[in-house]
Structures are given as structure tokens and as C-alpha cells.
Amino acid sequence: MADYQIFSDGACDIGFERAAEHNIQLIPFYVSIDHENYYKEILEMPLDKYFRFMTEEKGYPKTSLPSIQDYIDAFRPALEAGKDVLCLTMTRSLTASQESAMTAKAMLEEDFPNARIEVINSWVATGAQMLLLLEMARMQKNGKSLDDVIAYIEKARVDARIHFMVGDLSYLEVGGRIGKLATLSGGLLKIKPIIILKDGEIGVGGVCRARKKGLTQIADVTKKHFKETGENPAEYIATLGTNTIWDDMDHFFELAKDSAPDMEFLPHFQIGATISSHTGPGTTGFCFVKKYEYYGF
DSSP: OOSEEEEEEGGGOOOHHHHHHTTEEEEOOEEESSSSOOEEBTTTBOHHHHHHHHHTSOOOOEEEOOOHHHHHHHHHHHHHTTOEEEEEEOOTTTOSHHHHHHHHHHHHHHHOTTSOEEEEEOSOOHHHHHHHHHHHHHHHHTTOOHHHHHHHHHHHHHHOEEEEEOSOHHHHHHTTOOGGGGGGOGGGTTSEEEEEEETTEEEEEEEESSHHHHHHHHHHHHHHHHHHHOOOGGGEEEEEEESSOOTTHHHHHHHHHHHSTTOEEOOOEEOOHHHHHHHOTTOEEEEEEEOGGGGTO
16 A cells, blocks of 8 residues: 555544545534634534534534644544645635645644645535545555546546535525635525535525426536536546435436436435535535546545
8 A cells, every 4th residue: 555644534424433434634624603613523522413503403514624733633644644634625715724734734744844745625615525525535446646636636636526415595695605606695595505516616506496407407517517528427537415404315316317327326425414414404415526447546
């Protein structure tokens, strides 16, 4: 196995147990439900408690990115063991997590001048970031070099997509992240925008009022994507995620399979606190990433 350690911020929603299985180390975001005390997601604030606050108390939680010290504390043991560091972060358009990691890199390079510390913007988040990490781990297991993995990320992040339905637009408005969706706010907060996250930026792929229609629209947006790009779904790995609503995920899975025939799907995953704080309960998405072999690695 190549001698480097893969890291990611917690926005990837891979979970600590699964990350450990693939030799990936996580640096979690912080979440607060009282806007005063912040806790590390999952480690100190279980997701069930967090989502009860959103769904039962109708609360608006806050998040905070990993600190510079968090990154230093995570990277240092790997560097002391003689390993290089490769860290994947959530898209810079949604968080300054990469900046924290880059500052930690600069500080640690003074103590470890001969080590490589690479921090890369994934251009995505949540399930797509997780899929990139799983491909990176698979490359490492198969003996691919650090340079190969970096080259893969730089290609794959261009083709990676997240097509998702915002559960409650008011969370984006309260969190100040309405951005390009500003034209949908005002008296329209009951709608459910269909969002496309690509090239590190969010865009509107459609709107709906009913969840069932929204799931169909996500599948339609995905089908349109492959038709327009000419990409082959069989070369991709995918996963479907939701945060609080699970009873229609089998239906969504059938829609997703029809929209992208021959695509490999991993088990559904739970969208975590980092993303959900801004998109609200009921957020559901389709994430896909191209496998490394199809870039010639």
C-alpha cells in the first residue's frame, strides 16, 4: 500500500466506522442546537438528537468548520509516522474548511519540511465527496501513487454531480446561504428546489411542491445529464442519500436506476448535520462519481 494517509473533513458523510474500514481519517465539523455550545458531529452530537431538534422542535441548528488545530492534531501523527498527507475537503463555495486545512499545512511544513501535505477542494460535498474518497482509498489499496490519486481527483471532480432536493428552503434563508436561490425565496418558501452541485457551485435544476414529484425530477435531471454529456453511466459509482425521510427511498432507487442504466449503486446513506443545517429535514439526493479506471489510471 502506498505510504500516504487519506483525510477528509466530516462533510463527506461517510461515517467513522466506514471511514476506518477504508483507512480514511475524518476531521468532523461542529454543530450547535443552542447557538452557543458547539459539538463535534456524531462524536459529541449524535445525529438522532440533532434531527429531533430539527423535526420535533422545529429548530435551526448552526454549524462551524473544523479548526486549524483540529487539522494539525489529525495530520501530525501521520507525519510523525513518516507518511505523506492527502486531505479532501468540501467545496470552497460552501465552507472555508479548505482554508483551515491549508493553514494547518503551512504550519506543519515547518516541522516536517520533507513531507508532502496535499489539501484538495473536492468541488462537492456529502455523498459525492464520500464516493471520491472511496475511489481514492481503492486506488491506494491497489498501489496507486499519491500523484495518481491527486490527478484522479482533479479529473473526477469535474464529472462528479449531486442532484438533490432541498427539504426546507427556510433553512438556507436563515443560514444566509440562499445565494443563487434568492429568486426562489420570499413567498415561495414552501417549494422544494432541485439543486445541481457541479464544478463547486450550486445551480437550480427545477422546483416542485410535492416530494414525490421532486424525486422524479431528480431522476429526470440525471437522465438529461447523461444524454447531454454523452457519458456512460456504467463508468460511474453512485449512492442515494436522505436525512430524515426513508420510507420512499426504495421508490427513489427504482427511479434512479431507470435514469442511469448500468450504474453501480452503493447502499443508501444518511446526509449528515453539516449539509442538513442548511437544507433542512427531508433533503434527499442522488450522488455520482466516475470510477478511476475510466480515466486511464
